[in-house]
Amino acid sequence: MSTEPVSKDRILLEMRDVRIDGFSDERWHQIIKGVNLTLRRGEILGLIGESGAGKSTLGKAAMGYTQPGCKLTGGSILFDGIDLVKASDAEKRRLWGTRIAYVAQSAAASFNPAHRLIDQTVEAATRRGIRPDAESRADAVQLFRALQLPKPETIGSRYPHQVSGGQLQRVMTAMAMSPRPDLIIFDEPTTALDVTTQVEVLSAMRNIVEEFNTAAIYITHDLAVVAQMADTIKVLRYGEEVEEAPTRQMLTEPKQAYTRSLWSVRALEKPEVKGDDIILSIDHVDAAYGPFKVLHDVNISIPRGRTVAVVGESGSGKSTTARVITGLLPPLSGSVIFNGEPLPAALKDRSKDQLQRIQMIYQMADTAMNPRQTVFDIIARPLEFYLGLKGKAREDRVVELLKMIELDESFMDRLPSELSGGQKQRICIARALAAEPDIIICDEVTSALDQIVQEGILKLLLRLQKEFNITYLFITHDIATVKAISDEIVVMFQGKVVEQGLKSEILSPPFPDYTQLLLSSVPEMDPDWLTNLLSARPDGP
Amino acid sequence: MTDQPDTYAAAAEVGAVRKRRTRLERVGLLLKSAPPSAWFGMIVVTLYILVAIFADVIAPYGEAEIHPVPFAPWGGEFLFGTDQIGRDVLTRLIYGARNTMGIALATTMLSFLIGGGLGLVAAINRSWLDQFLSRFVDVLMAIPSLIFALMLLSIFGSTVTSLIMIIAVLDSTRVFRLTRAVAVNVAVMDYVEAAKLRGEGLSWIMRREILPNILPPLVAEFGLRFCFVFLTIAALSFLGVGIQPPTADWGSMVRENASLIQFAKYDITAAITPLLPAAAIALLTVAVNFIVDWFLHKTSGLRDEH
Numbered sequence: 001m002s003t004e005p006v007s008k009d010r011i012l013l014e015m016r017d018v019r020i021d022g023f024s025d026e027r028w029h030q031i032i033k034g035v036n037l038t039l040r041r042g043e044i045l046g047l048i049g050e051s052g053a054g055k056s057t058l059g060k061a062a063m064g065y066t067q068p069g070c071k072l073t074g075g076s077i078l079f080d081g082i083d084l085v086k087a088s089d090a091e092k093r094r095l096w097g098t099r100i101a102y103v104a105q106s107a108a109a110s111f112n113p114a115h116r117l118i119d120q121t122v123e124a125a126t127r128r129g130i131r132p133d134a135e136s137r138a139d140a141v142q143l144f145r146a147l148q149l150p151k152p153e154t155i156g157s158r159y160p161h162q163v164s165g166g167q168l169q170r171v172m173t174a175m176a177m178s179p180r181p182d183l184i185i186f187d188e189p190t191t192a193l194d195v196t197t198q199v200e201v202l203s204a205m206r207n208i209v210e211e212f213n214t215a216a217i218y219i220t221h222d223l224a225v226v227a228q229m230a231d232t233i234k235v236l237r238y239g240e241e242v243e244e245a246p247t248r249q250m251l252t253e254p255k256q257a258y259t260r261s262l263w264s265v266r267a268l269e270k271p272e273v274k275g276d277d278i279i280l281s282i283d284h285v286d287a288a289y290g291p292f293k294v295l296h297d298v299n300i301s302i303p304r305g306r307t308v309a310v311v312g313e314s315g316s317g318k319s320t321t322a323r324v325i326t327g328l329l330p331p332l333s334g335s336v337i338f339n340g341e342p343l344p345a346a347l348k349d350r351s352k353d354q355l356q357r358i359q360m361i362y363q364m365a366d367t368a369m370n371p372r373q374t375v376f377d378i379i380a381r382p383l384e385f386y387l388g389l390k391g392k393a394r395e396d397r398v399v400e401l402l403k404m405i406e407l408d409e410s411f412m413d414r415l416p417s418e419l420s421g422g423q424k425q426r427i428c429i430a431r432a433l434a435a436e437p438d439i440i441i442c443d444e445v446t447s448a449l450d451q452i453v454q455e456g457i458l459k460l461l462l463r464l465q466k467e468f469n470i471t472y473l474f475i476t477h478d479i480a481t482v483k484a485i486s487d488e489i490v491v492m493f494q495g496k497v498v499e500q501g502l503k504s505e506i507l508s509p510p511f512p513d514y515t516q517l518l519l520s521s522v523p524e525m526d527p528d529w530l531t532n533l534l535s536a537r538p539d540g541p
Numbered sequence: 542m543t544d545q546p547d548t549y550a551a552a553a554e555v556g557a558v559r560k561r562r563t564r565l566e567r568v569g570l571l572l573k574s575a576p577p578s579a580w581f582g583m584i585v586v587t588l589y590i591l592v593a594i595f596a597d598v599i600a601p602y603g604e605a606e607i608h609p610v611p612f613a614p615w616g617g618e619f620l621f622g623t624d625q626i627g628r629d630v631l632t633r634l635i636y637g638a639r640n641t642m643g644i645a646l647a648t649t650m651l652s653f654l655i656g657g658g659l660g661l662v663a664a665i666n667r668s669w670l671d672q673f674l675s676r677f678v679d680v681l682m683a684i685p686s687l688i689f690a691l692m693l694l695s696i697f698g699s700t701v702t703s704l705i706m707i708i709a710v711l712d713s714t715r716v717f718r719l720t721r722a723v724a725v726n727v728a729v730m731d732y733v734e735a736a737k738l739r740g741e742g743l744s745w746i747m748r749r750e751i752l753p754n755i756l757p758p759l760v761a762e763f764g765l766r767f768c769f770v771f772l773t774i775a776a777l778s779f780l781g782v783g784i785q786p787p788t789a790d791w792g793s794m795v796r797e798n799a800s801l802i803q804f805a806k807y808d809i810t811a812a813i814t815p816l817l818p819a820a821a822i823a824l825l826t827v828a829v830n831f832i833v834d835w836f837l838h839k840t841s842g843l844r845d846e847h
Contacts, residue, residue: 405551
C-alpha cells in the first residue's frame with residue numbers, strides 16, 4: 001500500500017508491556033502478562049511456545065484485536081505511529097484487511113464457501129478503493145502465480161471446496177497480500193497441512209513476503225518451521241517472554257533451559273531391537289466396508305515387547321487394520337492370531353480376558369474420554385471391570401497409575417475439559433494401562449499435539465514399554481514419530497502391505513518414490529534447510 | 542500454576558484449569574446469573590409446588606365439601622364464590638394444583654422412561670430394532686394425539702391410571718424421537734467405542750456413557766413436555782373424559798363453570814370465576830417455559846460477550 005521507499009530498520013510495530021485478561025469460569029485470568037514486542041519493516045518474527053502460552057492472543061493483539069471473552073488491561077500498541085489501544089473500532093477497521101492482514105490456521109473454515117476464490121481475494125483491495133477491481137483481479141492472478149498455484153489464471157474462479165487444503169492456504173496468503181499490507185499475522189498457517197504440502201506453502205509464503213518487504217509475525221509450535229521462516233524468534237510461555245534472539249543465534253546458543261528443552265525435541269530416537277516371539281499376527285486378512293474393499297491380503301506380525309509402526313497415507317488402510325484386530329470390523333477372510341490362538345472375528349464373541357489383553361489409545365483424546373466422567377472414573381473403570389478391584393485398593397491403584405504417567409493425585413477429580421491436550425492423552429494411556437494389557441494399539445496418538453508434548457508422550461510410552469514389556473502397534477503418518485518409537489515398520493499403500501522390516505532396513509535407501517518424498521519433506525532444525533531442499537529439487541516444489 | 546518448572550513437565554501443561562467448587566457454590570453462582578424471567582419462573586413454580594404439597598393445610602374447606610349455596614358470589618365466606626353444586630372455588634383451585642400437577646408429573650416421567658429408554662436402545666443398536674421402533678413411532682405420531690387419546694380413553698375408561706398410561710405412551714413417541722436423535726450423535730464418539738471394546742454391556746453404555754451427555758436437551762424437553770401433558774389433561778378434562786368428579790381439576794372446573802361467563806354484564810367477578818383455573822394453567826405454563834428457556838441458553842454454550 002505504501003508507495004514511498006521503505007527502509008528496513010524503521011520500526012513498524014511496537015508493543016510495550018501488553019497485558020491481556022481472559023474470562024473463564026466466571027473469573028478473569030491473566031493470559032498475557034506484560035510482553036514487549038518490536039517489529040521492523042520487512043522483518044519476520046517467529047512466535048513459538050506450547051499451546052496455552054498466549055501466542056495467538058498476542059498475535060491478534062498486534063492488530064489491536066482481542067477475542068470475545070478477552071480484554072486488554074494494560075500496555076501500549078503502536079502501529080506505524082497509530083495507537084491501537086486508543087483507536088476507535090472504525091479506525092481499526094480501516095487498518096485491518098488493508099494495512100494489517102491475518103492468515104488463519106484453518107483456511108477451509110475461513111473462506112466463505114458460497115463465493116469464488118478470486119472474489120474473496122480481491123474483496124479488501126477493491127472495496128477499500130485501493131485500486132480498481134480489474135487491476136486487483138489482474139494482480140491476484142500475479143499473486144497466485146507467485147505463490148505457485150496451479151493454473152493461476154483460472155483457479156480464482158473455483159469455489160473453496162474445489163481446491164486442496166494446501167492450495168486454499170496459499171490463496172488465503174494471496175488474499176492477505178492483495179492490498180499490500182505492511183504487516184501480516186500468520187497464525188499457525190501450516191499446522192493443519194501434511195508435511196509434503198507444508199513445504200510448498202512455506203516456500204511460497206517466504207518468497208512473497210520477501211518480495212514485497214512485508215513485515216510478518218509467524219505463530220507456530222513447530223520449531224523447524226519457524227527456523228525456516230523467521231529472522232527473529234521469540235519464545236513464549238505462560239503468557240510471558242522466555243527469550244528473544246535472531247534465529248541463528250537462538251538455534252545455536254539458546255540461553256534459557258526451557259528453550260533448550262524445546263530444541264532437543266526432535267533428537268529422540270529409540271535404538272531398534274529385533275524380536276522373535278510373535279505375540280500377534282494378522283494372517284491373510286481381507287476386509288471391506290460394505291461393498292468397498294479396504295484391505296487386501298494383509299499380513300503383519302508383531303513381536304512381543306516391541307513397537308511396530310504402521311505408516312502410510314490417509315486411506316491406506318492403517319486404521320482399518322486396527323479395527324480388524326480389535327474386532328470392530330470382522331474380516332471377510334483371514335484371521336488374527338493372538339498368543340498362538342486365533343481370536344474370534346467379532347467383538348461380541350471374544351472373552352473378557354481377550355478384550356483385556358488388547359487395549360487401544362485414540363488420536364483425539366478429547367473424544368476418547370467421556371466428558372462427564374472424572375479422571376478417577378475413567379481410570380478406575382477398567383480396574384473394577386477386568387481386575388475386580390474395589391474401594392481402597394482401587395483408589396491406590398489409580399494414584400499409582402497417575403504417578404506412572406507423571407501426573408499426581410490432584411488430577412483425580414478433574415473432568416477431561418479441565419486438562420490440556422497432553423494430559424488428556426496421558427489419561428487415555430493410563431486407562432489402557434489399567435487393564436494390564438499385552439498389546440496397546442496407538443492410533444495416531446501424538447498427531448493432534450504440540451511437538452514438545454508429543455515428545456513427552458513418546459518418552460512416556462517408551463518408558464512404560466521398558467517397565468512392563470508392553471507391545472505397541474503404532475499407527476502414524478509422521479516419520480519423526482516413527483524414528484522415535486519403532487523397532488519395526490510396516491508400510492501400507494492402498495490397503496496392501498508394501499513392506500515390513502526393521503526400522504534401519506526400511507529407513508535406508510533406496511526408497512520407493514513416496515517414501516523419499518515423505519522423508520525429505522520433514523522440516524529440520526536448520527535455517528537453511530528449506531533453501532537447500534528447494535534448490536535440490538530441480539522442478540521446484 | 543504456582544510453580545513453573547524450567548523445562549517441560551506434563552503436570553504443568555496449561556489446560557483450562559477450573560476452580561474447585563462445591564455443588565452449593567456452583568448452584569449459588571448459577572442462580573446469581575439467572576435473569577429476572579428465570580427468577581419469576583422459579584418463584585411461581587415453587588409456589589405451585591408448595592400449594593400442591595400443603596393443599597390440605599391451606600384449603601379452607603374439604604375438596605368435595607358441598608355448601609348449601611351454589612353459585613355464591615365472591616367475598617365473604619367464600620373468597621371466589623362457590624360452583625354449580627355449592628363447592629368452594631378457592632378450595633378446588635388449591636386441590637386442583639395437586640391433582641393436575643401430580644398426574645402431569647407422573648405422566649411425563651413415565652413417558653420419558655418409555656421414550657428415553659427405547660430411544661437410547663435404538664440409537665446404540667442401529668439395526669432392525671431401530672428401524673422397527675422408529676417406524677412404529679411414526680405410525681403412532683401420524684394419528685392426531687388428542688383424538689387418539691379420546692378414543693383410547695373411551696375404550697379403557699377414564700380412570701386416573703389409564704389416563705396416565707395412555708397420555709404417557711402417546712407422548713413417549715416425541716421423547717423417543719428426541720432421545721434417539723441426540724443419542725445417535727453421542728453413540729459414535731470414541732469413548733462409546735472404547736466402552737464397547739472394554740466389553741461393557743448395553744445398560745452401562747446407556748446409563749453411564751450416553752445418558753449423562755444428552756441430559757441437557759432431555760431436561761429442557763422434560764419441562765416443555767410437562768406443560769404439554771398438563772394442557773392435554775386440562776383439555777381432556779374440559780371435554781369430560783379426563784379427571785373425573787369429585788376430584789378437583791382445573792380443566793373440568795373451566796367446563797363446569799363456563800356458563801357463568803354470560804353473567805359478565807351483571808357481575809364481573811362471576812364471569813372471572815371460570816377463568817381462574819384457566820389463568821392458573823397459563824401462569825404455570827409460562828413459568829415453566831421461562832425456566833426451560835434459561836436452562837437451554839445456559840447449556841447451549843452460547844457466551845455473552847464481556
